[in-house]
Amino acid sequence: MAIYLTVLLKFKEEFTDKAKGLLENLVKNTRKEAGCLHYNLHQSIATPNLFIFHEVWENQEALDKHNTQEYIKSFFELAPNLLLDAPQVIFTTNLI
Numbered sequence: 001m002a003i004y005l006t007v008l009l010k011f012k013e014e015f016t017d018k019a020k021g022l023l024e025n026l027v028k029n030t031r032k033e034a035g036c037l038h039y040n041l042h043q044s045i046a047t048p049n050l051f052i053f054h055e056v057w058e059n060q061e062a063l064d065k066h067n068t069q070e071y072i073k074s075f076f077e078l079a080p081n082l083l084l085d086a087p088q089v090i091f092t093t094n095l096i
Contacts (some may be wrong), residue, residue: 001055001057001059001062001094002008002037002056002058002094002095003055003057003060003062003092003093003094004055004056004057004093005056005057005060005089005091005093006020006047006052006053006054006055006089006090006091007030007053007055007064007088007089008050008051008052008087008088008090009023009051009052009053009079009087009088009089010047010050010051010083010084010085011049011050011084012049012082012083012084013049013052014084015049016048016091018082018092019049019082020043020051021049022078023041023051024041024070025075026041026072027039027040027070028089029071030066030069030093031067032060033062033065033066034062035058035063035065035066036055036056036058036062036066037056037058037059038054038055038056039054039055040054040055041051041053041056047083048056048065059064063087068076
């Protein structure tokens with residue numbers, strides 16, 4: 001069953017441009033993954049340092065594999081210094 005995620009990432013304002021570049025790289029690489037059905041990045045208009053991922057994964061196994069990719073690990077090694085708050089998985093759902 002497909003897994004749907006909504007994830008919020010709020011960065012320190014001074015890192016907004018750097019964060020956008022890093023996140024765009026995640027999109028580029030993630031969309032190549034076999035189990036990725038949908039992986040879109042949004043940037044808030046009102047709060048430009050807030051980014052939102054809307055993700056759809058073929059199944060939990062595909063999502064788990066995604067989280068082990070080297071480019072994901074590398075991003076999360078950098079993230080603590082760039083993020084204002086910890087990433088928030090707002091919704092994990094199934095389509096009915």
